[in-house]
Amino acid sequence: MFTSMTLTNIYKINNTMNTMEQFQEDISMKFFGRSVSLAKAANQCVCCGKNATEFRDEISKREYRISSLCQHCQDEVFAQLPEED
Ligand SMILES: [Zn+2]
Numbered sequence: 001m002f003t004s005m006t007l008t009n010i011y012k013i014n015n016t017m018n019t020m021e022q023f024q025e026d027i028s029m030k031f032f033g034r035s036v037s038l039a040k041a042a043n044q045c046v047c048c049g050k051n052a053t054e055f056r057d058e059i060s061k062r063e064y065r066i067s068s069l070c071q072h073c074q075d076e077v078f079a080q081l082p083e084e085d
Helices: 003-032 036-041 058-067 071-080
Strands: none
Touching: 036 058, 058 071
């Protein structure tokens, strides 16, 4: 009982992740004309296509793992966001 419930939960989590990845893939193809998974595999930026190997700090590195944006593109994107109060 416990085992099967756990397996069901794991399956659900995996399923959600795949949907998320598919969603990211669709968005990146639409906006950047580039596959986010291919960009990540080659350590490239999904936005500008340049190498994304140099980051200012751990936060920017982590951000790359989420958004696949290089330091330069992260700066551009976050500069446009309104400041949080
Ligand atoms: Zn970039």
